[in-house]
Amino acid sequence: MELSDLHIPYVVPTLLLAAALLCKAPTLVRAWRDADVRATSLLLALATCVFISVTPVNIHRINAITGVPNIAAPWTYSLLTAFCATCLTMITRWREAPSTARARKMRRVYMIYTGIIAGLWVTFLLADVPDERIYDLDTHYANTPFMREHIVLYLVAHLVSALVAASMIGTWFSQVESRWLKAGLVCLQVGYASGLVFDGAKIAAISGRWSGTDWDFLSTNVAPPFALLDAVLVAVGFIIPQAGPALHQWFSDRREYRRLYPLWRVLRVIEPSSAQARVSRWAPLDLRLLQREQHIHDAMLRLAPFFDAESYTDAFEAGQARHNATTARGVAGAMAICSAIEAFREGAPRDASEQPALIGPDITEHIHVISDCMRRRPRLLGWNATPTESITHAC
Template sequence: MIDIADLRLPYAVPTVLLLAALVFKSPAAIRSWRNPDSRVTWFVMLSASAVFVSVAPASLHKINTVTGVPNLAAPWTYSLLMSFCCSCMTMIITWREAPSPKRRRRIHWVWAVHAAIIVTLWGTFLLADLHTERIYDLDTYYANTPWMREHIVLYLLAYAVSTLVCAGLIWTWISEVQSRWLKAGLVFLQVGYAFGIVFAVAKLIAISARWAGTDWDFLSIKVAPPFALLGASLVGLGFLLPVCGPFLQTWPREQVTYWMLRPLERSIRKATPSLTKARVGRWAPLDLRLLQRRQHILDGLLRIAPYFDHSLYHQAYQATSAQRHEAKARGLAGAFAVRDALKACAEDTPRAAEDQPSRIGAEVTDHIVAISCNLRHPRRVDRIRQRLATTESVTANV
C-alpha cells in the first residue's frame, strides 16, 4: 500500500486532488456509464491518478520491491502514461465531434495504436538486460543498453507525438468553442501540453548526449520532472474544468436553495400528511432532489388553495411593502398568508371568499424560497399580525 505521505508534496497535491475528483465523479459515471463522455471523463481521471501515484520515487521503489523485478516500474509507469495519453486524445475527439461512425472508427484507431505501443514497451523491456534498480536516472543510465534504449525512446517519442496531436486538435478547434468553461479547460490543456513537450525534449536531449558520450543527465533528472508534473497537473485540470466547472458553479446555489426550502416543505407536509412523499433517495443527484422538493411544495400550495385568504395576503403585503424591497415584502406576506392557510387546512376551515381566485398565484409561487426563509423566523411573521391589528384599530377610530 502506497502511503500518500511518501509521495512528497509535488506528487501528493495533484494525486490527492485527482483521487478526490475520481471518487466524487464515480457515482455519476456509474449512473451514466452508457454515455461516452462520462466513460472517457472517468477514465481520464483514473489514468491520471494512476500515473501520479506510480511516478513518485517511493512508488517506483515499492513496485520494484513487491514484484522482485528490478525496474519493472518503468514499463508499468510508461504504460499508464500511454493510457493517459490515449484517454486524453479520446476525450478531445469526443468533445470536438458529434457521435458518428467516423468518430467511432477514429477512437478505435487511437486505442489500437496506443495498445500496440504498450505491448511493444513490455516486449522491449522483457528483452533488455536490467539488473540495477534506477529510480531517478533510469532513462540516461540505460540509454545505451540494447532494447532498453528502444524502450525509452519509444515511450518518449510516443508521448511527444500524442501530445502534439492533442495540441493540434485543440488549436484548430478552440476558436469555435463558445462555452467559457470548455474554453478555459482547453487553455489549460494547451499550456499543459507545452510543458509536456519540454519534458520530452529535455529527456531526449539528455539521452542523445549519452549516445554522444556527454553527461547532460541534469536535464533528465532535474529539469524534465518538474515540467512533467506541472504539465500533467494542468492537463488533468483542463479536462476537469469543463466537467466540474458548471457543477461547482451551480451546486452551492442549489444546495442553499434546497435547505432554504426545507421549512416550507415540512410545514406543508405536516398540514397535509396525505401528500405522497418524494421517492428520491438522499444520495440522488442534488438537482433531482431540489426538483422534487419544489414540486412537493407547489403540489402542497395547490391543495391548500381553498384555505388561502388572498385579501389577508394583500393586507400583509401592503403593511410590509413600504419598509421592504418588493421581493422581501412578497416573501414575508406570503409566509404570513401561507401559515394562516396551513392552520386553516389543518382545522379544515376554508377561509377563502367565494369571489377570490381558486388558485394561489405567481405572487406566492414565485417567492417560495423567501417564504420558506421567513417561516424559519416565526416572530418576524407574527409582527405582521400586530401591525395589521394596529392598522385596523387606527382605521376604526378614524
C-alpha cells in the first residue's frame, strides 16, 4: 500500500474515534446494563465503522471481497443511517427524563430508520450498477433507475436527521446549565451545520445531473470534507459531556495526589494505627489519592500528643513578618510537624494537660499549603533548628 492510499483525512478521525471507543470499553464492561453507556458505545462504534468504510481504499476492498461492484454503497449508507438514528435517540435521552413516552419515541426512531436501511438494500439490489465508482458514484448513477432512489433515500434520511437534531438542540440549549453539556451541544450544532452543507452539495450535484449540468465537483470535492467534519464533530459532541467531567476529575485528583506527596513522604515514618490494604501503583487514581489522604490524617492523629502549639504560634508570627497569612501557616505547620516527628521518634510527648485532642485545625485544614512549603524548601525538614530560626529560610 502506498502512502497516498492511506487517505490521512480519513485515517486521523478514524483513529481518534477508535481510541475513544477503546477508552469507553472498560466502562461498557463494568456498566453494560446502563442504557446510556450502551448507546454511547454504539454511537462511537458506528462512527468508527462509517469512517473505516468510506475510506476510498476500503470501498474498493469491500467491493472486491464480496465480488459485487458498488456494494460498499448500501453498506456505508446503512451505517450512516444507523448513526443518524443513534444520534437522534441520544439527544432524546439527554433532553427527556426516563419515561414510557421517551422509550416509545426512541423505538419509533429506530423503526423508521430500520425501514430506511431496508429500502437502501432493496433499491440497490434492484439497480443495475456494473461499473465500480469509488469517488463519483452518486453523480455517475444519478439517472440510473432504483440507484437514483437509493441515493436520494440516504441523502433525505441524513438531511432530515440533521434538521430534526439541530432543531431539538436549538430549543433546548438555553435550558442547559452544565458547561460540558453546552460544549457538546455546540459541537453537535456545528457538526449538523456541516452535514447540511454536505447534503446541499450532494443534492445540487445530483440535481445538476438531472438537468444536464455538470456540477460533479460539488459531490466529489466540496461535500467530502464537510462529511468528515460532520461525523467527527457529532461524535465528539456526544463524547464531551461524558468524558469532560471524568477527565476534569482525573486531572484534579492527579494534581491533588502530586501536591500531597511531600507531606506524605515526611509522614511515612509514622506507622498507621491499623493495617492498611495494599494499593498497587496501577490502582485507580482516586483510590490511591484516598489512601494517601487517609495516611496523612492518621499520622496527624498519632502526632497530636507530640505537637507543640506554642512553637507553632511562634513560627506563624515570625512567618507573618515576611509572608502572607496562608504561606506563614504553611511554613509554621511544616516546622511544627517536623518538630512533632522528632519528639515522636524520641518518645517524648508534650504535657498532655496542655495538648488538644487533635493536632489542631490550623494544621489539618492547611495540609496542602504545608505540603507545598515542604516541596519548595526541603531544608525546612531540618529538625535541629528552631521554628523561629528556620522560618527565615523557608519558602
